[in-house]
Amino acid sequence: MPRIPKQNDSVNExxxxxMERLSKRNIxxxxxxxxxxxxxxxxxxxxTKKYSVTMIGQHYIIPVSYGVDVLTDMILMVVTRxxxxxxxxxxxxxxxxxxxxxxxxGYHLLVIAICLAVYxxxxxxxxxxxxxxxAKRRNISKCGVERCIRKAIEKAYDNSPDQIQDMFYYKITKxxxxxxxxxxxxxxxxEYFSEEINRK
Numbered sequence: 642m643p644r645i646p647k648q649n650d651s652v653n654e655x656x657x658x659x660m661e662r663l664s665k666r667n668i669x670x671x672x673x674x675x676x677x678x679x680x681x682x683x684x685x686x687x688x689t690k691k692y693s694v695t696m697i698g699q700h701y702i703i704p705v706s707y708g709v710d711v712l713t714d715m716i717l718m719v720v721t722r723x724x725x726x727x728x729x730x731x732x733x734x735x736x737x738x739x740x741x742x743x744x745x746x747g748y749h750l751l752v753i754a755i756c757l758a759v760y761x762x763x764x765x766x767x768x769x770x771x772x773x774x775x776a777k778r779r780n781i782s783k784c785g786v787e788r789c790i791r792k793a794i795e796k797a798y799d800n801s802p803d804q805i806q807d808m809f810y811y812k813i814t815k816x817x818x819x820x821x822x823x824x825x826x827x828x829x830x831x832e833y834f835s836e837e838i839n840r841k
Contacts, residue, residue, distance in 0.1 A: 656676065689704075732759070735828065736751050739804070754775060754822050758823070759833075790818050
């Protein structure tokens with residue numbers, strides 16, 4: 642006599658499908674139980690009884706009736722939004738540690754440059770492309786972006802050369818913009834990204 646599928650079986654299958662889709666997006670997911678997925682500090686519980694999303698701290702209870710597409714997108718939105726904020730905070734902390742004055746325009750442009758380079762390593766090898774993309778976002782010239790970032794780094798170095806030297810793994814005089822962006826992006830990527838994303 643064939644086994645009658647239980648409700649938990651379909652939820653488990655849905656959880657597996659979500660995990661597979663997230664894996665393709667380089668999001669490391671663990672299955673704590675047949676109905677609970679864990680991603681970093683977040684847990685997502687698939688519920689057959691709820692009809693709307695319930696959030697308790699970093700624990701989300703989400704209805705299975707939404708379907709695999711909506712559930713996957715919802716989880717991605719929560720996780721990537723959190724990750725983006727963490728990356729931005731890490732970039733700000735790096736720039737502050739360098740001693741760049743926050744009142745300089747280059748301070749904010751350097752934070753943006755680091756965040757972009759974290760997600761796209763091509764920017765590290767091609768700062769012209771990086772400055773062009775930032776210029777479009779901020780409605781200023783590409784040369785203006787480079788100049789502001791360079792002056793911000795020079796100001797920090799002039800104020801405290803030893804502090805900046807301590808942040809680098811090799812002997813430097815006054816670092817180039819690309820060196821600072823590369824060091825910051827690499828450090829943040831190692832700290833916040835999983836092995837899967839690092840191998841990307």
